Each structure stands twice: as structure tokens, then as C-alpha cells.
Amino acid sequence: MEATAQEVDTAVRAARAARGALADRAVRSAFLRSAAAGLDAARDALVETADAETALGPVRLTGELARTGYQLRAFADIVDEGAFLDVVIDHPDDTATPPVPDLRRHKVPLGVVAVYSASNFPFAFSVAGGDTASALAAGCPVVVKAHPDHPALSELVAKVLRRAAAGHGIPEGVIGLVHGFEAGIELIRHPSVAAAGFTGSVRGGRALFDAAAARPVPIPFHGELGSLNPVLVTEAAAAERGETIGAGLAGSMTLGVGQFCVKPGLVLVPSGAGGDQLVKALTDAVSDTEAGVLLDHRMRDNFVAGVRERAELAEVDSPVTPGAGGEHTVSAGVLTVPAEKLAEEGAHDLLLEECFGPVTVVARYAEEAEAAAVLSRLPGNLTASVQLSSEEAAGQGRGAEILAELTPLAGRVVVNAWPTGVAVAPAQHHGGPYPATTSTSTSVGGTAIERWLRPVAYQNAPAALLPAELRDENPLGLPRRFNGVLER
Amino acid sequence: MEATAQEVDTAVRAARAARGALADRAVRSAFLRSAAAGLDAARDALVETADAETALGPVRLTGELARTGYQLRAFADIVDEGAFLDVVIDHPDDTATPPVPDLRRHKVPLGVVAVYSASNFPFAFSVAGGDTASALAAGCPVVVKAHPDHPALSELVAKVLRRAAAGHGIPEGVIGLVHGFEAGIELIRHPSVAAAGFTGSVRGGRALFDAAAARPVPIPFHGELGSLNPVLVTEAAAAERGETIGAGLAGSMTLGVGQFCVKPGLVLVPSGAGGDQLVKALTDAVSDTEAGVLLDHRMRDNFVAGVRERAELAEVDSPVTPGAGGEHTVSAGVLTVPAEKLAEEGAHDLLLEECFGPVTVVARYAEEAEAAAVLSRLPGNLTASVQLSSEEAAGQGRGAEILAELTPLAGRVVVNAWPTGVAVAPAQHHGGPYPATTSTSTSVGGTAIERWLRPVAYQNAPAALLPAELRDENPLGLPRRFNGVLER
Numbered sequence: 006m007e008a009t010a011q012e013v014d015t016a017v018r019a020a021r022a023a024r025g026a027l028a029d030r031a032v033r034s035a036f037l038r039s040a041a042a043g044l045d046a047a048r049d050a051l052v053e054t055a056d057a058e059t060a061l062g063p064v065r066l067t068g069e070l071a072r073t074g075y076q077l078r079a080f081a082d083i084v085d086e087g088a089f090l091d092v093v094i095d096h097p098d099d100t101a102t103p104p105v106p107d108l109r110r111h112k113v114p115l116g117v118v119a120v121y122s123a124s125n126f127p128f129a130f131s132v133a134g135g136d137t138a139s140a141l142a143a144g145c146p147v148v149v150k151a152h153p154d155h156p157a158l159s160e161l162v163a164k165v166l167r168r169a170a171a172g173h174g175i176p177e178g179v180i181g182l183v184h185g186f187e188a189g190i191e192l193i194r195h196p197s198v199a200a201a202g203f204t205g206s207v208r209g210g211r212a213l214f215d216a217a218a219a220r221p222v223p224i225p226f227h228g229e230l231g232s233l234n235p236v237l238v239t240e241a242a243a244a245e246r247g248e249t250i251g252a253g254l255a256g257s258m259t260l261g262v263g264q265f266c267v268k269p270g271l272v273l274v275p276s277g278a279g280g281d282q283l284v285k286a287l288t289d290a291v292s293d294t295e296a297g298v299l300l301d302h303r304m305r306d307n308f309v310a311g312v313r314e315r316a317e318l319a320e321v322d323s324p325v326t327p328g329a330g331g332e333h334t335v336s337a338g339v340l341t342v343p344a345e346k347l348a349e350e351g352a353h354d355l356l357l358e359e360c361f362g363p364v365t366v367v368a369r370y371a372e373e374a375e376a377a378a379v380l381s382r383l384p385g386n387l388t389a390s391v392q393l394s395s396e397e398a399a400g401q402g403r404g405a406e407i408l409a410e411l412t413p414l415a416g417r418v419v420v421n422a423w424p425t426g427v428a429v430a431p432a433q434h435h436g437g438p439y440p441a442t443t444s445t446s447t448s449v450g451g452t453a454i455e456r457w458l459r460p461v462a463y464q465n466a467p468a469a470l471l472p473a474e475l476r477d478e479n480p481l482g483l484p485r486r487f488n489g490v491l492e493r
Numbered sequence: 494m495e496a497t498a499q500e501v502d503t504a505v506r507a508a509r510a511a512r513g514a515l516a517d518r519a520v521r522s523a524f525l526r527s528a529a530a531g532l533d534a535a536r537d538a539l540v541e542t543a544d545a546e547t548a549l550g551p552v553r554l555t556g557e558l559a560r561t562g563y564q565l566r567a568f569a570d571i572v573d574e575g576a577f578l579d580v581v582i583d584h585p586d587d588t589a590t591p592p593v594p595d596l597r598r599h600k601v602p603l604g605v606v607a608v609y610s611a612s613n614f615p616f617a618f619s620v621a622g623g624d625t626a627s628a629l630a631a632g633c634p635v636v637v638k639a640h641p642d643h644p645a646l647s648e649l650v651a652k653v654l655r656r657a658a659a660g661h662g663i664p665e666g667v668i669g670l671v672h673g674f675e676a677g678i679e680l681i682r683h684p685s686v687a688a689a690g691f692t693g694s695v696r697g698g699r700a701l702f703d704a705a706a707a708r709p710v711p712i713p714f715h716g717e718l719g720s721l722n723p724v725l726v727t728e729a730a731a732a733e734r735g736e737t738i739g740a741g742l743a744g745s746m747t748l749g750v751g752q753f754c755v756k757p758g759l760v761l762v763p764s765g766a767g768g769d770q771l772v773k774a775l776t777d778a779v780s781d782t783e784a785g786v787l788l789d790h791r792m793r794d795n796f797v798a799g800v801r802e803r804a805e806l807a808e809v810d811s812p813v814t815p816g817a818g819g820e821h822t823v824s825a826g827v828l829t830v831p832a833e834k835l836a837e838e839g840a841h842d843l844l845l846e847e848c849f850g851p852v853t854v855v856a857r858y859a860e861e862a863e864a865a866a867v868l869s870r871l872p873g874n875l876t877a878s879v880q881l882s883s884e885e886a887a888g889q890g891r892g893a894e895i896l897a898e899l900t901p902l903a904g905r906v907v908v909n910a911w912p913t914g915v916a917v918a919p920a921q922h923h924g925g926p927y928p929a930t931t932s933t934s935t936s937v938g939g940t941a942i943e944r945w946l947r948p949v950a951y952q953n954a955p956a957a958l959l960p961a962e963l964r965d966e967n968p969l970g971l972p973r974r975f976n977g978v979l980e981r
Binding site for chain 2: 068071072074075088091093094095098101102103104105106108109110113115214215218219222223225384385393398399400404405408412415416417418419420421422426427428429430431432433434436438439440443444445447451452458459460461462463464465466467469470484486489491492493
């Protein structure tokens with residue numbers, strides 16, 4: 006049932022009409038908590054439908070659903086706290102140059118948000134996922150473009166959200182849902198859509214980003230597109246615990262059949278004995294990994310073609326060959342290559358592009374400068390990781406320097422851990438230089454709410470007319486900056 | 494001396510090489526204060542050069558230079574305080590879904606910022622203006638595209654900034670300066686330019702915005718393009734003090750020969766006696782205004798053609814005719830039109846477009862609904878203002894509703910005051926829905942620094958390797974969110 010242009014228009018208008026019902030923060034947080042409770046209550050039906058459509062398995066899906074509810078509740082807390090309103094109040098100051106009048110600033114919702122949901126997270130990055138939760142928390146109704154890999158689940162989840170909305174007097178139009186590629190294009194072009202969130206491929210995301218920028222009135226497009234997620238293993242770390250690192254890497258790169266945007270896709274491993282042990286432990290563990298089912302046929306085709314093309318490059322070896330398994334499955338695998346092949350532009354640049362699925366590229370470096378040369382050639386990433394030895398972690402050696410060198414590459418720098426498993430927390434940042442994301446924002450963690458707000462300042466407004474958020478006496482107890490001083 | 498592509502490249506590379514020298518916040522704030530002191534010390538030469546190039550007069554230019562220094566010092570204070578780093582620290586929490594590891598987030602500078610300076614503010618929105626001050630405060634070197642209306646002043650100011658930089662061991666390349674239209678295009682396309690700030694016309698700004706979005710790696714483009722700045726005068730306000738309002742409006746719209754981006758360009762005035770008195774006071778005051786010189790010939794031509802085209806529309810009157818004055822000057826003027834002509838799409842839509850220079854359009858409305866219909870048709874604005882009666886300001890009547898109705902239109906809502914005079918203050922917001930600005934950010938006030946930063950989270954990083962900003966013991970005394978709790 007692909008939505009027509011008229012159906013997209015109807016959904017956007019209905020969402021727009023629901024804006025007023027989200028104006029009250031107390032209503033918003035109650036709605037978010039009811040939505041979480043509604044998902045909990047419908048768990049069995051939701052997980053069954055999700056598994057039928059995605060084959061991700063009930064364990065993973067139950068966990069993902071719990072994460073999704075946790076996220077909705079976390080945003081409810083954020084709405085109640087109100088720090089995201091960024092209240093700033095300045096009393097008049099005639100001594101300033103130029104003089105300062107009475108000025109009071111807070112943030113207001115942008116309007117209807119278009120959410121493009123992901124294939125690989127049917128709950129956490131889809132209809133009730135982080136984009137929707139943060140947009141509703143900000144006071145923005147949403148229209149979701151469902152992912153074609155789980156249309157029935159999308160409808161079910163939307164129904165749960167709408168029921169929760171209705172329970173708080175919010176029109177059901179606050180959650181729009183449309184299906185179809187063309188509908189997605191219509192949506193980004195709709196004059197009443199004020200911003201968009203997207204999780205998916207570089208190709209699809211860039212096309213929508215371009216459409217958002219080309220509108221008569223351009224809108225913010227927060228897309229999370231793709232990431233190689235490089236890992237650097239120092240020589241000392243490999244010497245200290247090469248086997249442990251190899252086994253850990255195998256677990257991270259094959260988790261969820263490698264279908265995570267933070268899958269480590271390029272690992273810089275030193276040559277020598279420690280590195281050899283690492284690669285052996287990695288290949289042993291990956292060899293033991295059962296073949297898995299990818300989310301859809303297109304992904305499987307892309308994976309099989311992608312690993313074949315990479316494996317055919319000169320000096321690329323496959324200690325465990327990734328590729329097509331039986332019965333629609335794929336087998337996990339590892340490719341190795343001398344790091345020097347990646348240090349300069351050439352055919353091997355393909356290895357610096359994300360290959361979605363259970364494969365990682367191990368680049369062996371002879372000296373640090375070679376590893377640094379490869380890192381300097383990478384496009385933006387969601388994460389960059391390093392495995393350090395105990396001494397390096399304790400501050401002996403180049404640990405701090407390495408952290409500084411990885412910082413320009415990514416939005417999250419991981420030490421002695423793996424990038425998979427993206428925690429929902431205030432300090433989380435799930436974003437990074439393009440193409441990791443199309444903006445400087447995050448789609449996971451509390452600050453994701455910032456994407457759907459804009460500041461408004463009131464000048465010389467009489468106290469009687471001010472919204473409660475901006476009154477001197479602070480009746481809502483909001484954190485704010487008052488005459489230059491931060492107040493909690 | 495238009496810069497060649499190679500000269501642009503040289504400037505960007507030199508700026509990039511200066512990044513490290515800006516890494517220390519104490520050095521940055523000291524540099525900003527020295528820059529302000531340097532501008533003060535060079536005041537006479539700077540004002541003389543500026544006046545020769547812009548004809549804005551020594552009084553206005555001296556005031557603008559003071560504002561520019563004030564702004565540099567305000568950003569130095571912001572750098573010292575460090576709240577802009579947005580530090581968030583989460584200790585591990587195994588009870589969360591999924592579990593939360595040790596996560597610590599702060600903000601890092603984006604890289605080289607391209608600054609496109611304005612014609613109408615040769616100091617405050619040019620080489621040492623708000624974009625430059627906020628970028629340097631964030632830790633970003635800048636390359637400024639000088640405005641062709643004041644090339645010599647641009648060189649002089651750059652020299653002052655570079656001398657200040659050198660005094661703190663910062664390479665002079667931290668302030669690049671290029672001239673020429675083509676150089677501006679080269680600059681926005683340069684792979685090492687990480688973001689851009691712009692103040693100017695819708696046409697020029699949109700072209701650069703499009704170029705920024707079309708890059709292989711798109712970059713944030715913070716442009717302040719154009720604004721009509723509507724003013725609503727309620728019937729009660731006009732009845733209470735029509736004359737005062739008319740005189741105040743005349744002062745605001747002719748200030749600086751109408752060459753402010755926040756000039757009130759459309760005023761909704763009630764029909765009836767109060768409104769008539771307002772218009773009479775306005776026309777009397779504008780008639781008494783001396784002819785003035787616009788910043789350049791192109792602007793004068795656009796103004797003369799623009800007011801003529803508007804005045805020729807049906808039912809448009811000119812109680813004081815704006816247009817060409819003698820000796821390269823222009824005369825201020827007022828156009829009036831029945832508001833109903835603006836309530837629906839048609840030829841009169843031209844009156845809803847900004848006309849840069851000393852002219853305002855007074856639309857007379859018979860009833861509130863008519864005024865509301867006009868407001869609903871406006872594109873985004875920097876400001877929206879309302880003149881209320883004393884009773885309305887005290888909370889009797891529709892005052893609060895009117896504030897809520899004006900909020901979607903603009904980034905700053907002004908009550909019983911005029912939008913001209915943009916204070917530099919923490920609560921200021923100088924931005925608004927497109928085309929007022931191309932992003933949700935501000936180019937004036939403390940939060941302008943946010944444009945040049947991106948967050949980075951560190952996961953599981955050993956204390957020994959953490960930057961001081963992210964350590965538990967908070968050696969720098971930064972405001973932060975620590976395990977969910979805001980700390981000052």
C-alpha cells in the first residue's frame with residue numbers, strides 16, 4: 006500500500022494539526038511514558054511480527070524493544086527536567102555596548118518532523134525509535150516513512166503510539182505513517198515538514214539530504230548514513246593480549262550478522278607475533294560463527310558482491326572467506342591486506358568503504374606511521390577505537406596522543422572496548438563527520454532532542470504576557486542562565 | 494587584488510595549520526582580549542578608513558567599533574567559563590537497557606571557518622565581527638571573504654587581529670583574508686573548510702548555501718539572508734499612542750539609512766483615527782529626514798527600482814515618496830496599502846519582500862482577521878514586533894495570544910519597542926525561519942559559538958588519558974552534567 010502524494014499530504018496535515026496538543030510538557034512526558042508502557046504490553050505480538058519480517062530472532066528483538074521503551078522513558082525524564090529549553094534571561098543593562106534590553110530566550114519545537122526508519126533496528130530506529138521519541142519530546146509531531154523490510158510491524162507500532170496519544174487527548178495524527186519510496190520523496194518536499202531524521206545508506210540518505218537542501222525553504226536533515234568504524238591495535242596491546250582482542254573483534258563484527266552501523270569494518274593490526282595471534286584468534290572464532298540471514302535480499306546481494314570484489318584485489322587474503330551461505334544465509338569472514346596498500350589512493354580504496362554485513366578488513370602495519378597514514382585517509386566515522394596495552398592505558402606511552410589523533414575521525418572514541426552496543430545515555434554521541442552523519446547532531450542519547458528545536462528570544466515583553474518558562478520567579482524550576490549566571 | 498584559486502588554497506592551508514595554536518582555551522581568550530584592545534588602539538585610523546569606504550559617518554562607525562570590541566571580550570569570557578563545551582559525564586550503569594559504559598562527552602572545534610562579511614556592518618559583521626569572534630572562541634581559525642565595499646578596512650582589521658595573534662604565539666594564518674567573488678566560491682568549495690558564516694542577501698546567501706550542500710562532504714552553512722521584520726500595531730495601541738508609535742517607527746526604519754537587516758519593513762496599522770494619527774506622525778517625521786547615502790551604487794539602484802515598482806502597484810499610495818535624492822543620495826519614504834491586498838497571493842506579494850533601504854510599507858487593516866491573514870503569509874523573519882496598549886501589556890486582552898502568534902514567524906519577538914539595535918547578550922537570538930537564516934542558529938549573542946563545534950564522546954577511556962575537561966575531579970571547574978545531574 007504505497008502512499009500517494011495526496012495521502013502523504015493528508016498525513017502531514019494531520020500531524021501539523023496535532024502540534025497544539027503537544028505544547029504542554031507534562032502532557033508530552035505522560036504520553037511518552039504511556040507509549041513505552043503500550044509497547045511493553047504488546048511485547049509478544051510485536052516481537053512475533055518483527056521476527057517474521059526481519060528474522061532477527063526473538064532474543065535480539067526483545068532486547069531491542071526494551072531499549073526502545075527505555076529510550077521513550079528517558080526522553081520523558083528529559084521533558085520533565087526542561088534543561089533542553091535552554092532558558093536564558095538577561096535583564097536590561099544600559100552600560101553594555103550597545104545597551105541590552107530585557108531579553109529572554111528559550112527553545113520552541115520546529116514543527117512536523119519526517120522520520121525515515123531503518124531496516125536493521127525495526128524498533129529502536131523505526132516508528133517508535135530515537136528520532137520519533139526525541140521529536141515528540143521536543144513537541145514535534147512526526148510522519149514516519151516505514152522501512153519496506155517491516156511494514157506490518159510499522160503499522161502495529163504506530164497503532165500502539167496512537168492509542169497512547171489518544172489516552173492523553175492528543176490526536177492520532179501526531180504519528181503519521183506512510184509506505185513507499187515515492188512517498189518518502191514527497192514527504193521531504195512537503196512544505197509543512199520542518200525537519201527530517203534518517204538512518205540508512207549513504208546513497209539513500211544523500212539523495213534525501215540533497216532534496217531537503219534544494220527545497221524553496223531548506224530544512225535541517227539529520228541523517229546517519231554510513232561508517233567504517235576503524236580500530237587501531239597498538240603493538241604493545243597485540244603483544245599483551247592478541248588472542249583476547251582477536252576473539253573480541255570476532256564477537257563485535259559478527260554481532261547481529263554484522264548489520265550494525267557501528268560494526269568495526271577496518272582493523273589496523275601490527276605485523277609480528279602479537280598481531281599474528283590476534284588474526285589467528287579472530288579467524289578461529291569467525292570460522293566457528295554460524296551462517297546468518299541478512300535483513301533482505303538486496304542486502305545479501307550487496308554483501309556477496311561487495312566481499313567478492315574486495316577479495317579479488319591484489320594482496321588481499323581471506324583467512325575465512327565471507328560470502329553466500331546456503332538457504333539465503335551468508336557466512337562471516339575476514340579479509341587481510343598489507344596496510345601500505347591503503348596508505349595511498351588506488352584500487353584498494355574500496356576497502357575503506359563500508360561493507361554492510363559480517364566482514365571486517367584487517368590491515369597489517371609494519372610501523373606506526375603506516376597506520377597513521379591509513380587513518381588520515383578515512384572519511385568521517387561514527388566511532389574510532391583503539392586497543393591499548395595496560396601500560397599505555399595507564400598513561401605510559403602514546404595513549405593520550407592516540408586519543409587526540411582519533412578524535413577528528415569520529416563522534417565516539419572507544420578505548421579497550423568494541424563500538425557495537427550503543428548505550429542510551431546523556432553523554433552518548435551517535436554521529437560524526439560526514440558521511441557518518443549529515444549534521445553535527447546525534448540520533449542516540451539525550452542531546453538528540455536538540456535537533457528539533459529552534460531558539461526564540463522575547464525582547465521587552467511584559468511579565469504578564471511571558472510564557473511561564475521565561476518568568477523571573479521561575480515557577481517551573483527550570484535550569485537556566487540568569488543574568489549571565491548558570492542556575493540549576 | 495582578487496585572490497586566485499591558489500591564493501585561497503594557501504590561506505585555507507595556513508588557517509588549518511594554526512588550529513593547534515588555538516587548542517588552549519586560556520590562549521584563545523587572551524587572544525580575543527588582545528584583539529579587542531588592538532582595535533581600540535587603532536580606532537582613529539580604522540574609523541577614518543571605514544568612513545572613506547562606507548560613508549556611514551564617524552559617530553555610527555565609532556559606536557560599531559565599540560560593539561565589535563565588546564563582542565570579542567564577551568566571547569573571551571565565554572571561553573573562560575567553558576559552559577559551551579557542554580560536558581556530560583556518565584559513569585557505567587549495568588542496570589540500563591542496554592548497559593551504559595563510562596561515557597564522557599564534550600565539544601571540539603569543527604576546523605577552518607569561512608566568514609563572508611557584510612556590507613552594512615564594516616566592523617561588527619565583518620573581519621573582526623561576530624562570526625570571526627565566535628569561531629575563534631570555539632577554537633576555529635577563519636578565512637574571511639572581504640566585502641568589496643570596504644577592502645582597505647578589511648586589510649587593516651586583519652592586520653590588527655594578526656598582530657594580536659602573534660602576541661600569543663598564534664600563527665598569523667589564523668586570520669585569512671581573501672577578496673573577490675570567485676574567491677568566495679573557491680572558499681566554500683575548499684575541502685579543508687569545515688563550516689561557513691554569511692551575512693548578506695538572499696540571492697548571494699542561497700547560492701553559497703547551495704554550494705555548501707552540494708560539496709562531496711557537505712558543511713554547515715550559517716547564513717543570515719533577509720527579513721521583512723513585520724510590526725503589528727493593535728487597535729488599542731494606535732488609539733492610545735498613535736503619534737508616539739508613528740514617530741518611533743520613523744526613527745527605526747530610517748536609522749542608518751534603512752540599511753539594517755532588522756529594519757521594520759511591513760507595519761500592520763488599524764484603520765480609523767488612531768491609525769491615521771500614527772501614519773501622519775510617521776509621514777511627518779520621515780518627510781523631515783535628510784536624504785542619505787547608501788553603501789554602494791548597486792544598492793542605490795536596487796532601492797530606487799524597488800520602491801518604484803512597489804509604488805506603481807494598484808492602491809499603493811506614497812504619503813512620502815521614497816526614491817533617488819540628489820548627489821548619489823536616496824530619500825526615505827513610506828508606502829501604504831490596504832491590508833486586504835496582501836491577504837491573498839497576487840501582484841502585491843512584492844510588498845512582502847524585503848526592500849533594503851529607508852522605506853517601510855504600512856498595511857491598513859479593518860479587522861484583526863485581516864492582519865492575521867497577512868502575517869500568516871509571511872516568509873521567515875529575524876524579528877516580529879507588536880505595539881500593545883498599556884492594558885494589553887498588563888495582561889488584559891489578547892497580548893499573550895499575539896505573542897504566541899508572532900513566535901512562529903521569527904527568532905526574536907519584540908514588544909513595545911523597535912527591532913533595530915541588536916544587543917550582544919547571552920539571551921540574544923539573531924536568526925529565524927528561512928530566509929532569515931539558513932539554520933536554527935544565531936549570529937549575535939553568546940550562543941553563536943555553538944555553530945562551530947561538534948560533540949565527541951569518549952567511551953571507557955582511562956582517566957590517565959582523558960583531556961582535563963572530562964575528568965571526574967573537574968580540575969577546570971567547568972559547568973557540566975555529571976551522572977545526569979547538572980553541576981555549576
